[in-house]
Amino acid sequence: MRIHEPEFKVRLATAADLAEVLSWLKSEWDGSSGFWGNRKMIQDGQQAGNLIVVGNESIQVSGFLLATDSSMDIMEVRPELQGRGLGSKLALQGLHRIEQSGRIGLVIQCQPSTSIPFWKRFGFHEVERGWADPEDHLEFAFPKVFELPASRPVTEVRVELSRSNGDVLKRGIFISKAVSIDDGRLQLAERIAAYVEDGDTTVAISVGGELVSSKKAKYSGAVGVEYAYPFIRLDAVYP
Numbered sequence: 001m002r003i004h005e006p007e008f009k010v011r012l013a014t015a016a017d018l019a020e021v022l023s024w025l026k027s028e029w030d031g032s033s034g035f036w037g038n039r040k041m042i043q044d045g046q047q048a049g050n051l052i053v054v055g056n057e058s059i060q061v062s063g064f065l066l067a068t069d070s071s072m073d074i075m076e077v078r079p080e081l082q083g084r085g086l087g088s089k090l091a092l093q094g095l096h097r098i099e100q101s102g103r104i105g106l107v108i109q110c111q112p113s114t115s116i117p118f119w120k121r122f123g124f125h126e127v128e129r130g131w132a133d134p135e136d137h138l139e140f141a142f143p144k145v146f147e148l149p150a151s152r153p154v155t156e157v158r159v160e161l162s163r164s165n166g167d168v169l170k171r172g173i174f175i176s177k178a179v180s181i182d183d184g185r186l187q188l189a190e191r192i193a194a195y196v197e198d199g200d201t202t203v204a205i206s207v208g209g210e211l212v213s214s215k216k217a218k219y220s221g222a223v224g225v226e227y228a229y230p231f232i233r234l235d236a237v238y239p
C-alpha cells in the first residue's frame with residue numbers, strides 16, 4: 001500500500017456504483033473486447049446482490065466482481081490500478097462466499113485468457129478435459145485441514161481417480177493421514193477435494209495400502225465420498 005493513500009475496501013455495489021461501473025465499461029468499449037457487452041448481466045447482478053466493487057474514498061469504483069454463491073463470472077480492475085492487490089481482494093471475497101455456501105469447488109472461464117496466471121496464483125488448475133475449450137477453463141476445489149485426535153494409531157488413506165479406460169487423471173492421486181474416530185469413521189487430516197469431470201470417474205480408496213472401495217464417483221456415497229458435478233469431496237472414510 002502507498003503511504004497516505006486511503007485504504008481500498010470491498011463492498012456490495014450500490015445503484016450509484018453500478019452507474020459508475022457501466023460508464024467505465026462503456027468508455028473502454030472498442031466494439032469487440034471489454035465487458036460492455038455484458039452490461040445486462042452486470043445490471044441484473046447488481047439487483048440480485050451479486051455485484052461487489054473495490055474502492056477507497058478518492059476512487060469509489062476501482063474494480064468490480066460479478067459473482068454468485070456458486071460462480072465467479074466477470075471481474076475487472078481499472079487498468080491504471082492493476083497490480084496493486086485489488087483483483088486479489090475481489091477474488092478472495094468471491095471465493096469466500098462460494099466456500100461459505102458449502103460448494104466443493106468451482107470452474108471459471110478466463111476471458112481474456114491473459115488472466116490465467118493471476119488465477120493460478122490462488123491454486124486454480126487447468127481442467128483436464130471435457131470442456132469445449134479447456135485452455136481457458138480453470139478449476140479450484142476448497143481445501144480444509146482437520147485436527148486429528150491425538151494418541152490414536154495413524155494410518156494412510158490414498159485416493160486414485162481414473163476414467164473408465166483406466167487412465168488416472170493428471171491430478172488424480174491424493175494421500176492423507178487419517179485416524180479412527182468414535183463413530184468408526186476414518187477422519188482425514190486433509191480434505192480430498194478434486195475436479196473429477198463427471199460422476200462416472202472411478203474413485204479408488206485404499207486404507208493402509210489395502211483397497212477398500214473402487215466405485216464411480218456417483219455411487220461412492222456409502223464410503224464417504226460426496227459428489228457434486230464436477231467435483232468430489234472426502235473428509236472421512238466409512239471403511
Ligand SMILES: CC(C)(COP(=O)(O)OP(=O)(O)OC[C@H]1O[C@@H](n2cnc3c(N)ncnc32)[C@H](O)[C@@H]1OP(=O)(O)O)[C@@H](O)C(=O)NCCC(=O)NCCS
Pocket residue numbers: 075076077078081082083084085086087088089109110111112114115116117118121
Ligand atoms: C485479472 C485482474 C482482475 C487482476 O487484477 P489486479 O488488481 O491486477 O490483481 P492483483 O494486483 O491482486 O494481482 C495479484 C498478483 O497477481 C499478479 N497478476 C495479476 N494479473 C496478472 C497477469 N495477467 N499475469 C500474471 N500475473 C498477474 C500480480 O502481479 C500480483 O502479483 P504480486 O502479488 O507478486 O505483485 C486484472 O488484471 C484485470 O482487470 N484484467 C483485465 C480483465 C480480466 O482479465 N478479468 C479477468 C477475467 S477471468
